[in-house]
Amino acid sequence: MRKLFTLISLLIGLSLILTACGGAPAEKVTLTIESWRNDDLSIWTDKIIPAFEAKNPNIHVVFAPTAPADYNGVLDTKLQGGTAGDLISCRPFDASLKLFKSGYLTSLSDLPGMSNFGDVAKSAWITDDGKDAFCVPMASVIHGFFYNKDIFDKYGLKEPATRDEFFALLQALKDKGETPLVMGTADQWEAATMGFQNIGPNYWKGEDGRLALIKGTAKFTDAPYIDTWKDLAAWKPFLPSGFEAEKYPDSQSFFTLGKGVIYPTGSWEISQFEKDSKFKLGIFPPYVQKAGDACYISDHTDIAMGMNAKTPHAAEAKVFLSWIASDEFAKLYANALPGFFPLSSAKVTLDDPLANEFLSWRQTCKSTIRNSYQILSRGEPNLENELWRVSAGVINGTITPDDAGKQVQDGLNKWYKP
Amino acid sequence: MQQSKQRSHFPVHVAVFLAPAVLLYSVFMVMPLINSLRLSFYNIGEQNQMSYNGLQNYVKLFTDSNFAPFFWRALKNNFVFFVIHVLVQNPIGLMLAALLAEGGRVRNFFRTVLFMPTVLSVVIIGFIWQLILNPLWGVAEGMLKAVHLGYLFGPWLGKPESALITVSLISVWQFVGIPMILFYAALIGIPDELTEAAHVDGATAWNIFWRIKFPLILPTVGIVSVLTFVGNFNAFDLIYTMKGANAGPDFATDIMGTLFYRTFFGQQLQLGNPTMGATVAAMMFLIILTGVLLYMFLWARRVQTYEL
Numbered sequence: 001m002r003k004l005f006t007l008i009s010l011l012i013g014l015s016l017i018l019t020a021c022g023g024a025p026a027e028k029v030t031l032t033i034e035s036w037r038n039d040d041l042s043i044w045t046d047k048i049i050p051a052f053e054a055k056n057p058n059i060h061v062v063f064a065p066t067a068p069a070d071y072n073g074v075l076d077t078k079l080q081g082g083t084a085g086d087l088i089s090c091r092p093f094d095a096s097l098k099l100f101k102s103g104y105l106t107s108l109s110d111l112p113g114m115s116n117f118g119d120v121a122k123s124a125w126i127t128d129d130g131k132d133a134f135c136v137p138m139a140s141v142i143h144g145f146f147y148n149k150d151i152f153d154k155y156g157l158k159e160p161a162t163r164d165e166f167f168a169l170l171q172a173l174k175d176k177g178e179t180p181l182v183m184g185t186a187d188q189w190e191a192a193t194m195g196f197q198n199i200g201p202n203y204w205k206g207e208d209g210r211l212a213l214i215k216g217t218a219k220f221t222d223a224p225y226i227d228t229w230k231d232l233a234a235w236k237p238f239l240p241s242g243f244e245a246e247k248y249p250d251s252q253s254f255f256t257l258g259k260g261v262i263y264p265t266g267s268w269e270i271s272q273f274e275k276d277s278k279f280k281l282g283i284f285p286p287y288v289q290k291a292g293d294a295c296y297i298s299d300h301t302d303i304a305m306g307m308n309a310k311t312p313h314a315a316e317a318k319v320f321l322s323w324i325a326s327d328e329f330a331k332l333y334a335n336a337l338p339g340f341f342p343l344s345s346a347k348v349t350l351d352d353p354l355a356n357e358f359l360s361w362r363q364t365c366k367s368t369i370r371n372s373y374q375i376l377s378r379g380e381p382n383l384e385n386e387l388w389r390v391s392a393g394v395i396n397g398t399i400t401p402d403d404a405g406k407q408v409q410d411g412l413n414k415w416y417k418p
Numbered sequence: 419m420q421q422s423k424q425r426s427h428f429p430v431h432v433a434v435f436l437a438p439a440v441l442l443y444s445v446f447m448v449m450p451l452i453n454s455l456r457l458s459f460y461n462i463g464e465q466n467q468m469s470y471n472g473l474q475n476y477v478k479l480f481t482d483s484n485f486a487p488f489f490w491r492a493l494k495n496n497f498v499f500f501v502i503h504v505l506v507q508n509p510i511g512l513m514l515a516a517l518l519a520e521g522g523r524v525r526n527f528f529r530t531v532l533f534m535p536t537v538l539s540v541v542i543i544g545f546i547w548q549l550i551l552n553p554l555w556g557v558a559e560g561m562l563k564a565v566h567l568g569y570l571f572g573p574w575l576g577k578p579e580s581a582l583i584t585v586s587l588i589s590v591w592q593f594v595g596i597p598m599i600l601f602y603a604a605l606i607g608i609p610d611e612l613t614e615a616a617h618v619d620g621a622t623a624w625n626i627f628w629r630i631k632f633p634l635i636l637p638t639v640g641i642v643s644v645l646t647f648v649g650n651f652n653a654f655d656l657i658y659t660m661k662g663a664n665a666g667p668d669f670a671t672d673i674m675g676t677l678f679y680r681t682f683f684g685q686q687l688q689l690g691n692p693t694m695g696a697t698v699a700a701m702m703f704l705i706i707l708t709g710v711l712l713y714m715f716l717w718a719r720r721v722q723t724y725e726l
Contacts, residue, residue, distance in 0.1 A: 069662060073683030076690050091687075098689060102466055186576045188666050189686070242553020244576025244667065250554055259554075373687070380484040382688035385664070393668055398578060414483065 028060040029316045032085030034078070035063060036071035037303070039272065040337060047336045052323055059316050079104045079308070086311035087320060090135035090304040092124035093373045100127070100134040105306045107132040111318060113325025121343035124301040124373075135304035136324045139333065139340035142358045143198040143266045143298040146273060149280035151178060151261050159284040163231065166287045170238040173261050180238040182260030183395075184246025191232070191391035192384075194264045197298050197370045199286045200228040206296035206368035214375055216418025220409040221402075229394045229401035236395055244396050252276075266298075267358045270339035274354070283354060285361050299367035301343065379415030386411050451703070457696035475697040485694070489701070491669060492677040495582055499673055500650040502586040503593075508642055510590070511597030516627060518598070519605035529602070533595035540592070544659030547588045551575055575660065578670040585671050589656050593649070597642045604635040636721050644713040651706050654679060674702045 033044070044063035052061060064085055066074045072095055078084035079099065088105065090096040099105045108114060109132055114122075117137050125135035152158070155176055160166040173180035185191045204210070204224040212218035219225075240246060240260060255263040256276035263269075273281055288295050305324055307317045323329055330342035331349075338352035341359055350356050372384040386408050393399030399407070461471040479485045514532060518525055535543060551558050551574060559571040574584040608631055616626045654675025657665055663685050665672035680688070682695025 069686065070683075072686065073663075073690055076684060095687060095689065184576075186666065187662065188664055240554060242573035242576070245551065245553055245573035246576065247548075250552065254554055377687040380688075382686075384687035385685065388664065388686075389666075389668055392666065396577075396667065398668065 028058055029313045030060045030062060031087055031311075031313060031317055031320055032062045032064050033087045033089065033305070034071075034075055034085040035065040035089040036068040036091075037089070038065035038067060041065060043271075043336045048329075048332060051328075051332055052320065055323075056316075056319060059319065061320065075099075082310060084308050084310075086308050086313055086317045088135075088306050088308055090125055090306045092301050092304070092369075094375070094378050096125055096135055096304070096306065097127065099306075100132070104309055105134045106309045106314075107134055108136060108306065108321065109133050111136065111322055111325065113322040116325050116327070116344040116346060118343075118345055121301065124369075125304045125306070135306035136321050137301065137304045137343040138324065139303050139337070140299050140301045140343055141266045141268045141340060142361060143194065143264075143300070144283050144285050144358060144361070145198075146255065146263045146265060146269065147282045147284065148255075148258060148261050148277075149282040151258075151279075152282065153280075159282070160287055161284075162291050162293075163287050163289050167234065170262070174238060179240050179254075179260040180262060181235055182251050182255045182263045183235070183239055184243045184248070184251050185392040185395050186245050186247045186250075188388040188392040190248055190251065191395050192387040193370070194266065195232045195235070195395065196228060196387060196391045197300075197372075198264050198266070199231060200225070200371070201296035201298055201368045202286055202288050202293070203228045203231075204371070205294075206366045210368055210371040210374075213371055214418065216416075219405075220412065221405040225408075226401050226405050229391070229404045232391060233394050233397065233401055236397060239395070266300075267339035267341070267355065268302075270352060270354050270358075271337060274338075274352075281354060283357055285365060295361075295365035296368055297361050297365045298370060299341075299362065300369045300373075303340070376412065376416065381411040381414070383408070383412060454696050455700050455703070457693055458700045460693050462691075462693055471693070475693055479694070479697050479701070488669070488672070488677055489698070492672045492674050493705075495671065496651055496653075496673040498582055499586050499589075499653065500647060502583065503590055503646050503650055504643065506587065507590040507594050508597050508639075508646060511594050511642070512601050512639075514594070514598045515601030515605055516631075518602050529599075532598060535592045536595035538592070540655045541659050543588065543592050544656055547591075548575065548660055551584070576667055578667045581661070581667060581670045585657055585660060588660075589653070592656070596645070600638055600642055601635060604638040605631060608634050633722075634724060637718075637723050640713060640717045640721055643717075644710060647709045647713075648706055651702060651709070674698065674705070678702065 035044075041063060049061045049063065053059065062085075071089075072091065075084060075088065079088075079102075084104075088099070090099075090105075096105065100107075114133060114136070121137040122133050125137060126133045147159075151173075155172070157169060157172065160169045170180040183190055183194060201209070204212075204218070209218060209224060213220075240254065246254075251260075251263065252269070252272065253276075254260050256273055258277070258279055285295060285297055305321060307314065307321060311317050325344065327344065327346035327348075330344045330346045333340065334342045334348050334355075335351055338350065338355035339358065341355070342348050350359065372387050377383045390399055390404035390407055394401055394404050458475055459471060459473070460468045461474070462468055479489055518529055550556050553559065553571075553573045553576075559568060562568050562571050572580065574580040612630055612634075613626055616630055621629070651674060653673060657671050657673060657676050658679065661671045661676075663676060663680050663683075665676040665680075678695055678698040681691055681698050684690030
């Protein structure tokens with residue numbers, strides 16, 4: 001028995017020594033950023049963080065991303081367990097609002113630099129009564145279509161402006177033996193985000209339609225929504241064979257390898273595509289029904305940053321957040337990540353021509369955001385998940401556009417009272 | 419007299435030997451299990467406060483239109499997943515084991531190769547098969563075309579009617595080594611005298627296998643079946659790797675494990691619900707428990723075991 005005690009005390013002693021070594025006091029305060037943007041890891045560690053650390057030598061910042069689809073779940077678990085990082089990347093609207101209401105995020109209304117943002121920019125990260133802003137808005141993304149300019153030039157084709165031109169173009173490309181449109185439905189969200197939310201705003205007239213859904217004056221069974229799904233269903237013959245099992249990275253590679261011509265997606269692809277593709281890239285905005293119709297774009301407030309309420313380094317975290325709100329960050333971020341457009345009122349000039357072209361659509365078209373994000377995804381069944389499922393089903397041909405509208409509206413009716 | 423002496427002398431060494439296992443097992447297995455079951459009787463409110471909820475979560479799981487269809491679909495898919503394993507994996511495992519037990523010079527080589535997928539990470543398995551079956555750059559289509567069967571190829575993983583079967587068969591491919599090795603161990607344990615005697619009596623190899631060897635390995639058949647059952651109703655990783663937490667297309671590959679994950683941790687804009695997740699987990703536990711009890715009382719007690 002005595003031997004056992006000796007052994008145990010030895011082990012305890014050893015572990016004490018080890019922890020003492022491991023926990024040697026650091027000179028700097030280390031801040032950890034939680035994020036779902038694992039694609040941006042190198043940009044944060046090589047460009048953005050060094051710029052901040054040069055000015056704040058006593059703060060060390062670590063960018064620690066999680067895979068996008070797992071982010072919300074992982075973050076929730078970490079926050080509950082008290083192991084989350086000091087700075088939290090905020091998804092727009094309800095996911096972050098719930099974190100704030102549960103006391104995981106701090107109010108940042110009095111943060112120096114918050115005044116750099118307009119109401120629209122802040123709208124995605126503010127309480128319903130508009131009192132507490134809890135995340136510093138960072139960027140929005142704009143939806144559109146990328147295309148392979150070399151192939152367009154080869155056949156003398158031009159960018160389509162209307163629905164008829166778009167489908168005529170797809171047919172022309174198909175007749176030439178090309179794969180006209182690149183998209184897969186295996187991941188489901190592409191069908192909803194890059195299909196439905198991309199071309200949809202032109203059908204439901206942007207913000208008017210989105211707010212009407214929230215007010216309850218419009219329904220998913222109305223013509224604009226059914227027409228959007230009908231439009232998507234018509235994409236099917238132009239997609240690569242086997243698109244039902246094609247995943248997002250497959251589509252990205254398929255397009256950048258030059259095997260497909262047009263890729264419906266969003267501005268966030270710019271840096272990856274410019275790096276990977278060997279051909280000239282072009283973009284065009286979502287098509288309208290008739291020439292001369294007012295156009296709408298999905299200019300989605302996508303990402304912001306807040307502070308973990310339980311962080312031991314609140315003062316340092318606030319220093320970092322006010323830097324995020326500064327013009328310097330807006331300029332740095334927008335140019336390091338072309339396709340993520342700053343939300344601050346700072347005048348930012350972009351070096352990337354594609355990013356500039358995306359941004360120019362804000363002048364000609366009206367901006368809106370994805371219609372499932374504000375309020376409507378609060379209940380069960382979750383509207384966003386439903387849109388993924390039915391949009392993928394519509395393109396696969398397993399759900400008719402009318403059924404899609406009915407299923408989504410029925411799901412919404414179950415819990416949502418306008 | 420002797421009895422009272424034994425009673426007064428508590429067998430300390432037994433307790434000491436058992437203590438580490440009992441302690442570890444209780445802390446890391448039994449406690450979390452009980453805690454998870456307990457969680458399924460609670461509800462978490464807006465401000466993170468827990469309140470006792472009785473059987474409401476279970477009522478919700480079976481009747482609420484947001485949960486019940488998902489639960490029954492996941493259960494049905496899970497049974498399909500299990501049936502495919504029982505009908506494909508275990509017979510193939512038995513056949514391979516019978517071939518291996520026959521001997522031959524390359525036996526060790528094949529034994530290792532066939533067991534290999536079982537020890538590979540499920541992430542690798544999922545990734546490799548997705549590449550093989552990929553309609554854009556997979557080799558499956560080319561290989562089928564080479565034998566003039568190209569018309570059979572389809573985006574199997576992406577179609578609701580074929581996705582679950584495809585994923586099940588990939589899982590079968592991965593785990594066929596386990597029944598194989600168990601059957602193999604049982605088969606080589608059968609004394610040669612028995613088969614030799616049957617030979618002398620004029621039995622064919624077919625008869626020897628089905629009338630002598632197979633009855634002798636019946637206990638192993640039971641163990642393999644129950645292991646398959648437990649494994650399949652706990653399955654999650656392969657489907658999560660290949661199809662994500664949404665278990666697409668249109669929830670065609672959604673089984674209990676993915677339903678649990680989605681409910682507990684949430685998904686994209688859907689927020690996690692720990693108590694409902696615990697309810698799903700408790701149902702998984704009950705299903706597995708029922709299966710194991712059925713095995714123990716209906717099969718293990720009746721099957722004849724021979725001392726060899």
